[in-house]
Amino acid sequence: MFICFFLIGLQKHSLLAQSTVFGADTLQRVEVEVFKSKVQWKSSPISVASLSSKELQPYAPISMVPVLNQLPGIRMEERSPGSYRLSVRGSLLRSPFGVRNLKLYWNQIPLSDATGNAYLNLVELTDLDG
Known part of the structure; x- marks a missing residue:
């Protein structure tokens, strides 16, 4: 009998706890500016x-590895034909292969997927124009 009153008391208490109605707050619009x-x-x-x-021409259509390796802070390796590894200022410290933690764009279209991986074998060196 005591257990029955105890359970009814718990249900009544939980119903009273939910009787307060809170209004939803609307967040103001936020704009982010890159440069002021x-x-x-x-x-x-x-x-x-x-x-x-002019700098790309000597390497076309062979490989973009030597082209990108002449830029400061960039290290590119070709692991196998069409499989590239790209490091920008040490970004591949924990990545065994591929391109991670970089947002790459081709004519303002993202080459990176949602996880931050980019597949450089989709880009033909002959399509690059300076």
Whole structure:
């Protein structure tokens, strides 16, 4: 009998706890700006490198490994034909192969998937223009 009253008392207490109604708060819109002023990419305070078509021409269509290895902070290896490993300033410390933790874009289209992996074998060196 005591157990029955105890269980009824617990149910009544839980119903009273849910009787308070809270209103949902609406969050204000947030805008993120990369640069406060209109800064040209060459004069921005970040590390930027560019290769011209003249610099790409001697290597086309053979391999983009020597092309990217001439840029500071970049190390690229070809593990097997069409399988590349790209490290930007030590980004591959825990990745045995592939391209991880980099957002790569091709003509403003992301080459990286949702996990941060990018597949460079999708890019033909002959399609690069400087």
